[in-house]
Amino acid sequence: MGYLSETGNEIYREATLAVKPLLIIIVYVLIGLLPALANTGEGVSPHAGVSEKSSHNFIGSPSDDSLVTQEIEISIRETAAGYMLFVPDVIYIKKGSTVRFVITNTGAMYHEFYLGSFEEIQQHEQWMRSHPDMSHVDQNAVAIPAGETAELVWKFSVETNLEFVCLIDGHREAGMWGVIIVHDHVSGSTAR
Numbered sequence: 001m002g003y004l005s006e007t008g009n010e011i012y013r014e015a016t017l018a019v020k021p022l023l024i025i026i027v028y029v030l031i032g033l034l035p036a037l038a039n040t041g042e043g044v045s046p047h048a049g050v051s052e053k054s055s056h057n058f059i060g061s062p063s064d065d066s067l068v069t070q071e072i073e074i075s076i077r078e079t080a081a082g083y084m085l086f087v088p089d090v091i092y093i094k095k096g097s098t099v100r101f102v103i104t105n106t107g108a109m110y111h112e113f114y115l116g117s118f119e120e121i122q123q124h125e126q127w128m129r130s131h132p133d134m135s136h137v138d139q140n141a142v143a144i145p146a147g148e149t150a151e152l153v154w155k156f157s158v159e160t161n162l163e164f165v166c167l168i169d170g171h172r173e174a175g176m177w178g179v180i181i182v183h184d185h186v187s188g189s190t191a192r
């Protein structure tokens with residue numbers, strides 16, 4: 001699901017990197033095709049309905065506040081040098097834990113916390129480049145306006161490495177990403 005538009009975007013991106021006239025013509029043809037691809041519904045966004053997809057299970061699932069076994073606090077910081085950071089940016093979680101992330105935005109800008117696999121986030125970023133005004137809030141993401149705190153409850157049922165990121169244009173490049181390591185033998189504390 002969503003492969004049509006992803007493939008379209010990839011072709012589009014590759015093509016726009018080239019400068020040969022023939023390729024430019026191909027780009028125009030593809031631009032004409034993109035709306036048709038987007039109209040296939042789920043092709044609109046790689047993360048549309050992401051939580052309902054079976055392929056999403058490997059990153060875990062949304063869960064209820066009453067089932068939380070661990071709370072992890074993350075703060076978002078903007079530095080004078082222009083970096084935007086999640087602190088901590090490496091988090092260890094024991095498999096089977098239901099975690100409440102409490103994310104506080106200490107900066108002056110709007111940020112988001114998006115949880116996903118490295119592959120999913122990469123696909124999402126490609127899609128984002130052509131939809132910069134899109135908000136990414138889904139069951140695996142929360143919006144955190146400046147000065148506010150938001151929570152996300154997630155059950156980690158599979159041993160895996162995941163990524164959390166702010167998908168606002170340029171923020172990942174400014175440092176807004178981190179890694180979650182889900183293993184069966186960690187103590188469940190956060191660490192750097």
Ligand SMILES: [Cu+2]
Nearest residue numbers: 111112166171
């Ligand atoms: Cu951000």
